[in-house]
Amino acid sequence: MTEPQTETAVQTETAVHTELVTLGSTSGRFQRAAASDPRRGQWWRFLALLIITAIVLIPIAVVVLIAVQPRTLGEGYSYPFGNIAFVLQETNADYWLENSLIVTLANTLLAVVVAAPAGYVLSRARSKLVAGYSVSLFMIQAVPVITIAIPLFFLFAALGAVDTLGAVIVIYVGSTVAVATWMMSAYFDTIPTSLEEAAWIDGASRFGSFLNIVLRNSLPGILSVAIFSFLLSWNEFLIALIFLRSTENYTSPVGILTFFQQFTTDWGGVMGLAVLMMIPPVLIFAFLNRYFSVGGIGGSLAGR
Amino acid sequence: MSTQTSAPTKPKNKQRPLVLVPHEHRKGGPVRGERLTYLVLSAPGLLLLLLVFAYPVIFAAWQSIHDGNLIDTGSFIGLENYTDALTSADFWRATRFTLIFTFVGVFGSWILGLAAALLLTQKTPARTLFKVLLLLPWIVPVAVSAMAWSYLLGTPTSPIPQLFTVFGMQAPLFLANPTLAVITVCIFKVWISFPFMMLMSSSALAAVDPGLYEAAAVDGASRWQQFSHITLPVIRPATLISWVLMVIFCVNDFPTIYLLTGGGPVNATTSLVVLAYAKVFLNNEIGEGVAIAFLTTAALFVLSIFLFRFIKKASVAE
Numbered sequence: 001m002t003e004p005q006t007e008t009a010v011q012t013e014t015a016v017h018t019e020l021v022t023l024g025s026t027s028g029r030f031q032r033a034a035a036s037d038p039r040r041g042q043w044w045r046f047l048a049l050l051i052i053t054a055i056v057l058i059p060i061a062v063v064v065l066i067a068v069q070p071r072t073l074g075e076g077y078s079y080p081f082g083n084i085a086f087v088l089q090e091t092n093a094d095y096w097l098e099n100s101l102i103v104t105l106a107n108t109l110l111a112v113v114v115a116a117p118a119g120y121v122l123s124r125a126r127s128k129l130v131a132g133y134s135v136s137l138f139m140i141q142a143v144p145v146i147t148i149a150i151p152l153f154f155l156f157a158a159l160g161a162v163d164t165l166g167a168v169i170v171i172y173v174g175s176t177v178a179v180a181t182w183m184m185s186a187y188f189d190t191i192p193t194s195l196e197e198a199a200w201i202d203g204a205s206r207f208g209s210f211l212n213i214v215l216r217n218s219l220p221g222i223l224s225v226a227i228f229s230f231l232l233s234w235n236e237f238l239i240a241l242i243f244l245r246s247t248e249n250y251t252s253p254v255g256i257l258t259f260f261q262q263f264t265t266d267w268g269g270v271m272g273l274a275v276l277m278m279i280p281p282v283l284i285f286a287f288l289n290r291y292f293s294v295g296g297i298g299g300s301l302a303g304r
Numbered sequence: 305m306s307t308q309t310s311a312p313t314k315p316k317n318k319q320r321p322l323v324l325v326p327h328e329h330r331k332g333g334p335v336r337g338e339r340l341t342y343l344v345l346s347a348p349g350l351l352l353l354l355l356v357f358a359y360p361v362i363f364a365a366w367q368s369i370h371d372g373n374l375i376d377t378g379s380f381i382g383l384e385n386y387t388d389a390l391t392s393a394d395f396w397r398a399t400r401f402t403l404i405f406t407f408v409g410v411f412g413s414w415i416l417g418l419a420a421a422l423l424l425t426q427k428t429p430a431r432t433l434f435k436v437l438l439l440l441p442w443i444v445p446v447a448v449s450a451m452a453w454s455y456l457l458g459t460p461t462s463p464i465p466q467l468f469t470v471f472g473m474q475a476p477l478f479l480a481n482p483t484l485a486v487i488t489v490c491i492f493k494v495w496i497s498f499p500f501m502m503l504m505s506s507s508a509l510a511a512v513d514p515g516l517y518e519a520a521a522v523d524g525a526s527r528w529q530q531f532s533h534i535t536l537p538v539i540r541p542a543t544l545i546s547w548v549l550m551v552i553f554c555v556n557d558f559p560t561i562y563l564l565t566g567g568g569p570v571n572a573t574t575s576l577v578v579l580a581y582a583k584v585f586l587n588n589e590i591g592e593g594v595a596i597a598f599l600t601t602a603a604l605f606v607l608s609i610f611l612f613r614f615i616k617k618a619s620v621a622e
Contacts, residue, residue: 045428046429052438053434056438056440057437059441059449059452060441060449062452062455062456114348114349114352117348118345118348120345121342124342136353139608140357142552142605142607143361144604145577146558146597147360147601148361149360150580150593150594151359151367152356154363155359155360155363170356171356173352174352175356177349177352177353178357206341207341207344207345235445237446237447237563238558238581242585252447254447256447256448267455271455274452277445277448278444278445278448281443281444281445289436
């Protein structure tokens with residue numbers, strides 16, 4: 001939709017550029033700058049981005065704006081940030097956030113611990129079995145959560161594990177592992193085998209070279225898997241909805257629904273909790289976003 | 305990034321032998337215990353996948369041919385659950401909605417995501433800030449954004465419907481009118497998913513050789529011609545992959561729909577996955593719910609194998 005604008009901008013720019021070249025009065029550096037990043041187009045793009053971003057962020061801005069308001073419903077908390085204070089002190093929100101954190105950290109840690117060795121095998125081993133494993137990891141991605149949730153509900157019910165965070169963690173790790181293995185494998189592919197070969201000559205084992213050479217050089221890959229697992233489990237809703245039954249065991253995405261009564265909704269409370277739920281993923285992306293590349297996911301799909 | 309990581313591995317893959325090469329013939333491979341090491345390293349992942357995927361899928365198949373409920377496993381009834389599902393109006397309604405939701409979700413988020421990625425590839429003031437801000441809809445929990453959207457347009461007295469009354473129009477019932485609810489949920493999905501498509505497109509665009517544009521500009525190609533003749537063909541493999549992933553994400557999406565509309569009004573926004581959930585956990589019709597989930601899984605399997613082959617062909621043709 002912005003094409004016509006940029007097109008004219010570029011044409012003008014080309015004209016300007018040609019003019020500059022014919023005048024021959026500018027340095028080569030300036031000419032190159034004029035050709036590769038036209039300043040006129042820059043402002044059109046800036047404006048377009050500003051408008052898109054402003055519209056896109058309305059819902060998120062609303063959450064923040066309502067959350068920091070003084071509380072209007074019921075007694076007390078009628079000071080700035082009162083809604084946040086209210087949910088933390090008067091509701092189970094502190095439990096929900098704690099449960100979310102436990103489940104998320106456990107999943108993040110376990111997903112890396114399980115996926116890293118599996119990814120190494122996928123990256124280095126060559127056999128029919130491994131090829132089959134790789135394809136089945138792709139198929140697993142396509143299984144709807146509801147399909148696995150129903151039988152697992154019966155299994156965990158028989159084991160008495162429904163309504164425990166442990167059940168949820170096991171399912172989260174299981175459903176993260178497929179993609180995580182793929183991401184790890186894609187990262188390991190970038191670490192040359194020649195490094196390992198040198199270690200083998202010195203008597204290191206496969207396992208030794210995996211630990212000391214491959215894994216040691218894979219911090220960005222590990223972080224990328226960790227961020228992915230963190231986001232997935234922090235935001236997950238369906239498994240938590242099915243498996244967590246009592247209020248104090250809820251994770252925050254399920255807990256937030258309790259603010260909806262039949263005829264009234266405590267919007268202040270909803271947004272107070274919502275803002276707290278936004279903080280961990282936003283912080284992670286603010287500080288670690290350069291380690292996260294979805295390209296890794298796509299690349300691993302294309303490469304196999 | 306995607307093409308960067310895939311490019312070096314591609315030729316290597318072609319040479320992959322189909323059978324295990326005895327380790328003593330492998331260049332520089334450790335002498336002993338390689339297969340055992342591989343087995344041990346992949347065992348935890350395999351066991352988890354057996355528990356969380358293989359077992360449930362097999363058990364679901366068994367459940368789908370029994371008439372069980374939450375207490376009783378029920379007796380064998382053959383394919384009755386499937387015929388029940390396939391002959392019910394609910395099922396076809398849910399299929400129709402799932403198709404609409406997926407189509408709008410995939411192409412809406414792709415177009416918006418690609419547009420944002422194109423704007424962000426070139427130099428712009430505050431580019432990194434925009435990039436991070438535009439990722440927010442995807443990063444923020446769906447439970448949070450669904451709350452925000454319900455607040456903004458859930459009832460006739462919400463801010464956005466009220467905005468319409470300012471212009472003398474009737475406040476639209478975004479979530480109470482069946483047609484409007486379908487449109488609203490689809491837009492909500494696009495809003496959530498476009499940052500993912502933006503990331504996928506960005507990494508694909510980063511791999512486009514700038515020299516191609518320079519050459520095209522010398523030949524007098526317009527911006528649009530450069531886009532349709534250089535950008536689109538070069539990012540095609542990455543685009544196809546992002547479509548496949550988004551199809552899977554959309555068909556499997558439960559929270560986006562459930563949290564905003566709960567599948568209503570009058571089941572207008574009930575997708576196959578939401579229908580399966582409702583059958584099992586609300587109506588206690590396990591067999592039929594599982595049968596629906598199973599049909600959805602089968603359809604996705606067939607689709608993803610088909611698309612996977614298609615992508616492989618497309619990337620080999622490059």
